[in-house]
Amino acid sequence: MAVYTDVSFExxxxxLTEYDIGxxxxxxxxxxxxxxxxxxxxxxxxxxxxxxxxxxxxxxxxPFFLGLMEHLATRGIDCPQPVRNRAGKNSIVLNGRPxxxxxxxxxxxxxxxxxxxxxxxGEALAKLHAAGADxxxxxxxxxxxxxxxxxxxxxxxxxxxxxxxLASLIETTLAExxxxxxxxxxxxxxxxxxxxxxxxxxxxxxxxxxxxxxCNDAFAYDIAIMxxxxxxxxxxxxxxTKGKSLLSAYRQYREPTLQxxxxxxxxxxxxxxxxxxxxxxxxxxxxxxxxxxPKDPRDYVKRLRFHRNVRNASEYGL
Amino acid sequence: MAVYTDVSFExxxxxLTEYDIGxxxxxxxxxxxxxxxxxxxxxxxxxxxxxxxxxxxxxxxxPFFLGLMEHLATRGIDCPQPVRNRAGKNSIVLNGRPxxxxxxxxxxxxxxxxxxxxxxxGEALAKLHAAGADxxxxxxxxxxxxxxxxxxxxxxxxxxxxxxxLASLIETTLAExxxxxxxxxxxxxxxxxxxxxxxxxxxxxxxxxxxxxxCNDAFAYDIAIMxxxxxxxxxxxxxxTKGKSLLSAYRQYREPTLQxxxxxxxxxxxxxxxxxxxxxxxxxxxxxxxxxxPKDPRDYVKRLRFHRNVRNASEYGL
Numbered sequence: 001m002a003v004y005t006d007v008s009f010e011x012x013x014x015x016l017t018e019y020d021i022g023x024x025x026x027x028x029x030x031x032x033x034x035x036x037x038x039x040x041x042x043x044x045x046x047x048x049x050x051x052x053x054x055x056x057x058x059x060x061x062x063p064f065f066l067g068l069m070e071h072l073a074t075r076g077i078d079c080p081q082p083v084r085n086r087a088g089k090n091s092i093v094l095n096g097r098p099x100x101x102x103x104x105x106x107x108x109x110x111x112x113x114x115x116x117x118x119x120x121x122g123e124a125l126a127k128l129h130a131a132g133a134d135x136x137x138x139x140x141x142x143x144x145x146x147x148x149x150x151x152x153x154x155x156x157x158x159x160x161x162x163x164x165x166l167a168s169l170i171e172t173t174l175a176e177x178x179x180x181x182x183x184x185x186x187x188x189x190x191x192x193x194x195x196x197x198x199x200x201x202x203x204x205x206x207x208x209x210x211x212x213x214x215c216n217d218a219f220a221y222d223i224a225i226m227x228x229x230x231x232x233x234x235x236x237x238x239x240x241t242k243g244k245s246l247l248s249a250y251r252q253y254r255e256p257t258l259q260x261x262x263x264x265x266x267x268x269x270x271x272x273x274x275x276x277x278x279x280x281x282x283x284x285x286x287x288x289x290x291x292x293x294p295k296d297p298r299d300y301v302k303r304l305r306f307h308r309n310v311r312n313a314s315e316y317g318l
Numbered sequence: 319m320a321v322y323t324d325v326s327f328e329x330x331x332x333x334l335t336e337y338d339i340g341x342x343x344x345x346x347x348x349x350x351x352x353x354x355x356x357x358x359x360x361x362x363x364x365x366x367x368x369x370x371x372x373x374x375x376x377x378x379x380x381p382f383f384l385g386l387m388e389h390l391a392t393r394g395i396d397c398p399q400p401v402r403n404r405a406g407k408n409s410i411v412l413n414g415r416p417x418x419x420x421x422x423x424x425x426x427x428x429x430x431x432x433x434x435x436x437x438x439x440g441e442a443l444a445k446l447h448a449a450g451a452d453x454x455x456x457x458x459x460x461x462x463x464x465x466x467x468x469x470x471x472x473x474x475x476x477x478x479x480x481x482x483x484l485a486s487l488i489e490t491t492l493a494e495x496x497x498x499x500x501x502x503x504x505x506x507x508x509x510x511x512x513x514x515x516x517x518x519x520x521x522x523x524x525x526x527x528x529x530x531x532x533c534n535d536a537f538a539y540d541i542a543i544m545x546x547x548x549x550x551x552x553x554x555x556x557x558x559t560k561g562k563s564l565l566s567a568y569r570q571y572r573e574p575t576l577q578x579x580x581x582x583x584x585x586x587x588x589x590x591x592x593x594x595x596x597x598x599x600x601x602x603x604x605x606x607x608x609x610x611x612p613k614d615p616r617d618y619v620k621r622l623r624f625h626r627n628v629r630n631a632s633e634y635g636l
Contacts, residue, residue: 008429025424025519028358029349040346040358042424106343106360111326201343 004037004054005097012041012050015094018085019101021045035212037097040104047104049080052097057212059098064139065211066090066100068132068188075131078207080105107199107206115245118230121198122246124205125190125226126253129219132188141191141215143274145177151277158284163298166280173273173304180270181263184218185256191215191222194229220260223250224267227316228275228303236302244317256318264313272307276300322372323355323415330359330368333412336403337419339363353530355415358422365422367398370415375530377416382457383529384408384418386450386506393449396525398423425517425524433563436548439516440564442523443508443544444571447537450506459509459533461592463495469595476602481616484598491591491622498588499581502536503574509533509540512547538578541568542585545634546593546621554620562635574636582631590625594618 012027022045030038030049037052053062066082070090073081080102082090091100110117141147152170159167190197191213199207231242250256279297286294310316330345340363348356348367355370371380384400388408391399398420400408409418428435459465470488477485508515509531517525541564549560568574597615604612628634 009426010428010430012426023520024426026422027426030358031347031349040348104344108327108330108342108345111328202341 005052005095007037007039007050007052007095011095012039015050015092015101016043018087018092019083020086021048021083021101041101048083049102049104050094050099051102052094052099053212054097057098061139061212062091062098062100064137065214067137068135068214069102069211071135072128072131077128077131078105078205079211080207080209105199105207105209107201109196109199111195113195113230113242115242116203117195117200118242118246119249120200120203120205121193121195121226121230122249123253124198124208125193125222126250128190128193128208129187129222129254135188139215141189141217143191143213143278144217145180145270148174148177148270148273148277151281155277155280155284159280162280162283163301166301169301169304170273170277173269173308176266177270177273179266181218181259181266184220184260184263186216186218188214189217189219189222191217191225193222193226218260218263218267219254220256220263221267221271223247223256223260224264224271225274227264227268228271228300231316232299232303232306236299236306238306238316240315240317247316247318261313261318264316264318265307265310268310268316269304269307272300272304276304323370323413325355325357325368325370325413329413330357333368333410333419334361336405336410337401338404339366339401339419359419366401367420367422368412368417369420370412370417371530372415375416379457379530380409380416380418382455383532385455386453386532387420387529389453390446390449395446395449396423396523397529398525398527423517423525423527425519427514427517429513431513431548431560433560434521435513435518436560436564437567438518438521438523439511439513439544439548440567441571442516442526443511443540444568446508446511446526447505447540447572453506457533459507459535461509461531461596462535463498463588466492466495466588466591466595469599473595473598473602477598480598480601481619484619487619487622488591488595491587491626494584495588495591497584499536499577499584502538502578502581504534504536506532507535507537507540509535509543511540511544536578536581536585537572538574538581539585539589541565541574541578542582542589543592545582545586546589546618549634550617550621550624554617554624556621556624556634558633558635560635565634565636579631579636582634582636583625583628586628586634587622587625590618590622594622 009027022043025042027041030040032038035056036054039050041048041050069079072079083101084090152174156167197210227243230246231239233239276297279295282294283297327345340361343360345359348358350356353374354372357368359366359368387397390397401419402408470492474485515528545561548564549557551557594615597613600612601615
């Protein structure tokens with residue numbers, strides 16, 4: 001098995017005595033998720049994902065993540081639903097790890113979303129922002145400016161081995177983050193709504209997954225993350241048609257303020273820096289037990305350089 | 319994705335235009351199989367496995383493996399069935415690799431099979447041996463004595479870094495293989511029927527998988543492999559109750575000859591050597607792209623030492 005923590009069928013059988021979800025039909029480790037160990041379980045009643053939370057997901061945050069998924073579903077968002085066991089708990093401990101059993105969502109994630117998919121995803125983000133409005137628990141974004149400073153420190157010595165001048169680019173960008181906006185309209189954000197995490201069925205969004213970076217932060221920062229993740233071409237060029245498509249679909253469900261529009265360039269720069277830094281850290285510190293190869297941080301160097309030349313939000317298509 | 323060769327949904331969509339199997343509902347890389355890249359595909363018509371064949375599986379052998387699975391199904395063996403595309407082909411090339419789309423089998427593989435499971439598995443092996451009888455194509459066992467000699471040479475220099483005295487144990491055992499029997503009743507064997515490759519549903523065998531070591535060789539060698547794989551406890555002790563259970567279930571469907579019974583000790587020793595050597599090689603040459611951690615070769619050192627003290631087949635429960 002290529003998962004961090006192994007779960008045998010015998011472990012599963014024991015676990016299932018605590019749940020009312022039918023008899024197992026198949027059970028397989030799946031090659032998905034950088035952070036966790038995931039297993040696909042099919043029973044005679046339906047499909048489930050068993051997730052064991054590893055290193056980056058803190059057990060203390062689980063009630064927030066699982067509670068959020070339950071809340072969002074009651075507000076019409078299609079996302080995995082934690083299954084409660086006979087004792088009423090939506091999380092357990094399995095093989096020494098915090099774990100949860102979640103409903104499996106049909107749909108596929110796209111490697112090369114087109115302009116229409118970007119619109120669908122922008123709409124989904126706006127609806128997510130609205131649906132989170134009355135969710136009471138809160139979680140600080142641990143991967144905002146303070147977190148970036150730590151990652152920059154941890155990667156400074158070796159950054160230039162990945163690309164000449166990278167340490168200096170990170171340092172300069174980080175210094176600019178002193179102007180990071182802190183009074184923008186905020187609420188629950190997904191914070192990682194990459195194409196990997198949006199499922200499509202027949203060209204329509206059929207679900208959002210992987211809420212394990214969700215937190216309270218600026219809505220416009222979530223938009224900035226999506227512009228980075230959905231609107232650049234493989235050669236590193238920004239595709240303004242995709243940007244316009246994503247942004248105008250978002251605006252049909254939630255209209256940004258002028259302040260948010262003005263902040264978009266720095267937010268996009270910060271978002272590129274965030275993914276550059278986590279990818280750089282994982283690149284320099286590969287986990288031999290990981291089943292996912294580290295992603296090339298240089299994709300985000302290109303994006304960051306693009307954002308550093310952007311003067312206003314119209315260049316993104318807003 | 320933690321598979322050797324990645325397949326995007328877009329790659330899959332293009333591929334599916336060549337097949338008549340319905341619309342995709344989900345598509346995920348699965349953490350399974352040491353040798354290949356595997357993806358689970360669910361369409362509105364059923365479940366499938368897309369396999370891309372890597373290094374150890376030669377494209378030249380694919381017609382044998384796929385043809386065998388088709389043949390066995392016509393003889394009542396539940397095993398994955400290659401799906402033919404609109405052009406009538408059961409294998410294709412995808413992302414530079416030979417590939418095949420196979421039907422997905424329900425069932426789970428057990429980590430700790432009990433005595434009854436051993437009986438089920440022994441029965442399945444005997445039925446497999448009978449079902450292969452009239453399969454015309456043939457494939458030499460590339461992992462028999464000649465293959466072991468090559469692996470022993472490739473691992474000799476570093477074997478003792480894994481366990482003191484290992485190089486010498488391998489050399490001595492290999493010398494004994496000069497007495498390897500070559501005139502035993504032969505036919506199609508699975509050659510890798512570990513608990514991983516036997517699926518159970520509700521305590522009954524629901525399918526056999528992973529035929530990529532299948533070849534023409536002695537039936538009793540296949541039995542010897544199963545005694546190694548099913549009848550030892552985690553502490554290294556041989557469980558003769560499991561051995562008796564597996565062997566007597568086998569005998570209900572195919573009675574071994576006296577010659578086969580007499581050969582069992584050397585066959586079991588050879589089988590332990592075969593898995594010791596391939597595990598040792600993978601342990602000494604880990605593939606950083608592999609999603610499966612190398613298995614500890616020392617489990618098979620224990621088995622081999624046990625077999626070296628066995629004087630006749632009754633010690634296995636025959």
